[in-house]
Amino acid sequence: MARSFTFNLPRLRESGPTCQVVIKPSEPVIEKFKSENKKIPRVSVLALIDTGASTTAVSHRVVKKLKLVPRGTVQVYTSHKKPEIRNEFDISLAFDARTCLTIVKVLDASLQNHDIDCLIGRDVLDHGVLTYNGPKKQVRLTF
Amino acid sequence: MRLRSTKPYPVTALLEKEYKYYLCHLDKFCEEHLHHFVLIKKDKVVGFYGSYAEALKAGVNGFGNVPFFIKEVEREEAVHSF
Numbered sequence A: 001m002a003r004s005f006t007f008n009l010p011r012l013r014e015s016g017p018t019c020q021v022v023i024k025p026s027e028p029v030i031e032k033f034k035s036e037n038k039k040i041p042r043v044s045v046l047a048l049i050d051t052g053a054s055t056t057a058v059s060h061r062v063v064k065k066l067k068l069v070p071r072g073t074v075q076v077y078t079s080h081k082k083p084e085i086r087n088e089f090d091i092s093l094a095f096d097a098r099t100c101l102t103i104v105k106v107l108d109a110s111l112q113n114h115d116i117d118c119l120i121g122r123d124v125l126d127h128g129v130l131t132y133n134g135p136k137k138q139v140r141l142t143f
Numbered sequence B: 001m002r003l004r005s006t007k008p009y010p011v012t013a014l015l016e017k018e019y020k021y022y023l024c025h026l027d028k029f030c031e032e033h034l035h036h037f038v039l040i041k042k043d044k045v046v047g048f049y050g051s052y053a054e055a056l057k058a059g060v061n062g063f064g065n066v067p068f069f070i071k072e073v074e075r076e077e078a079v080h081s082f
Helices: A025-035 A061-066 B017-024 B024-033 B053-061
Strands: A004-008 A018-025 A043-049 A056-059 A073-079 A083-096 A099-109 A116-119 A129-133 A139-140 B037-041 B044-049 B069-072 B077-082
Touching: A004 A018, A004 B017, A018 A025, A018 A116, A025 A083, A025 A099, A043 A061, A043 B069, A056 A061, A056 A083, A061 A099, A061 A116, A073 B017, A073 B069, A099 B053, B017 B024, B017 B037, B017 B069, B037 B053, B044 B053, B053 B069
Parallel strands: A043 A116, A056 A099, A073 B077
Antiparallel strands: A004 A139, A018 A043, A018 A083, A056 A116, A073 A083, A083 A099, A129 A139, B037 B044, B037 B069
């Protein structure tokens, strides 16, 4: 059954569509940690739903806090003309206790707005439906 | 508000060695394993898998939570933007 999240955002135009998410290591890493009786690190952060991003990204803060390690490289266009090679990491991303993407590939990014620690890109949005209601200052995400 | 990544300062060292190895062997990989996911550790191919999840599980189970390289074998590498 589909899960729907409605975010009422009085400053929707100014701040963009944001929501709170919980980020943890990806499911295979969590299983490994559990088998080794290790504590599972987690962070609750503010994320910006960014339809301009083809892939999801997290801040350096999240990479450090979760002690993420690279699993690959990708080419990325940022503000520079030539694509850069960046490391790729794997996380799990939860909107609530029942709605969790257990393996999400992410990039690390320097985010200029320090309130935001995650950009939710089109790779995640591919799993659901995003509704942006400007007049109601409301965003709905359904998975 | 517009968010942009600024100049990169990777918090982790780039997996350059593995990436170079991947590029050097890409033609051969494409012939035999197009659209499969290759798992590389240092300069050794560990295996090819049907999905990223399978490759990730194999890597974590085999090496632990350490850096290793997974890539979908493609002739043209996708370039992301954000």
